[in-house]
Amino acid sequence: MNAPVAVLASRLRADEKRILDAFDRRGVTYEYLDARTLWRTLQGPPERRWSVVLNREIGFARAAGAARMLEAAGVPVLNSAQAIEVCGDKYRTSVALHEAGLPTPRTALALTPEAALDALDEIGYPAVLKPLNGSWGRLVSRLTDRETAETVLEHVAALPSPAAHVIYVQEFIPTGDRDVRAVVVGGEVLGATYRRGAGWRTNVARGASTEPCPLTPELAKAAVAAARCVGADIAGVDLLEDGQGGWLVLEVNAGVEFSGFHRVHGESTSVADRIVDLTMARAEE
Amino acid sequence: MTTSCPECESSVTLGATPRISEILECGDCASELEVVSLNPTTVALAPNVEEDWGE
Incomplete structure (x- = not known):
């Protein structure tokens, strides 16, 4: 029998509660790890308490440090330390997108x-x-x-x-104060939303509203390719319309927040359930 | 289930199954609170937003 999975965080927001509820609904045993208490000696034996750690730590420094620490101990982490570090640096993300041939501003x-x-x-x-x-x-x-x-x-x-x-x-790409957030889990796009801000910034954390966005094959292809090129198994991909029917990829978020997505798509497209699916599949590898 | 807000001492209602690290808001003073223990359930002021928080 595989070791249980662990969920790493320090702040259980609505998104993390959705994920833990999804584990509970399946009767899956998991351990909650408070990132603020985590430490490990590098020379210690391989870590066998967890088969995989789902990293939902909100702080970039702790999320990247935890992923590096756990991977050094032999524990797979979702997302990987590499993905967290690339997504946490806008220029490294731009380089990855450019090298993958994806249009960017x-x-x-x-x-x-x-x-x-x-x-x-x-x-x-x-x-x-x-x-x-x-x-x-x-x-x-x-x-x-x-x-x-x-x-x-x-x-x-x-x-x-x-x-x-x-x-x-x-x-600056003029897009009428809206951009698109696509959520990718395990190489598959779950859906997309328009994000419309009161000003020119369209972050939901700044109060932007969300609306349904049709998931065209071109949009899905760009989102999946963007997540793949930064190595993110779970990703929020931000895109802009290029005005000619194509897409420009702005950035990829490794710690995707999906409350805005849920407000639009409801529970019928459960990001939390897909994250749990992916976590359990990784645990069984 | 209820507990007391550490900021304004008002009663704060929690869900049926609170979790450690869960974030909630005091209905009276709007302080952001974090569940820090269960049995008994207690809350503390949640940490302030840090510069590197985000997606």
Whole structure:
């Protein structure tokens, strides 16, 4: 008999409760691991208490650290440490998408705020400046012109962390203040939603509303390919319409939140159940 | 099942089967609370949002 699965988190939100409820409905034994209590000696014996760990830790540093620690002990983790780290870095994600041949907005990485101004001259305005490691749309800025860029970059230059001075900029794609979130689990798209923000940012965490989005073959293909190229078994893929019937992939989220998806699709498309299916299949490998 | 809000001492109603680390909100003061123990069920103020939280 295989060891039980474990669910790693530190904060049980509605999404995590849906997942635990799905385990309970199946009568599956699982262990809840509070990421805040986790530690392990590298030289210890292989970890045999869990057959697989489903990583739902909300903090990027803890999620990546836990995945690295558990994989070093021989425990498979969903998503893998590699996927978490690639998705947690917008530039690494862009590189993976580009190398996979997936259309993305024009993107530049600049190593100082001064170099970012030069990069923006080539990208053109309006453009978007994003923290390399941010989430929920935090500190994402739309730069309408060079004057705005100079002001924002002056503030960025004043930040104390050298890492903050490495700048990720991207062309702004006008899409009528909406984008698309597709949820991929185990290489299959479960569905897609339009996310419409009150402003130009469309993060559900910022109050964006969600609406049904038809899942066309082209959209499904782009979403699956995006999740695959970053190695994410469970992914929230953000896409923009390119205005010509195609799709631009913006980013891939390894710790997908799906409350907005559920509001649109209801329980008929249970992301939690599909995550549990995948976790149990991985446990039996 | 009810417990007391550590911020405003109002009564907070929990679901039938609360879980450790579950997040809930006090209906009176809107504090975000975390279930920190069962039997008896107690809650504490939930940690503040950290810079690297997200998807």
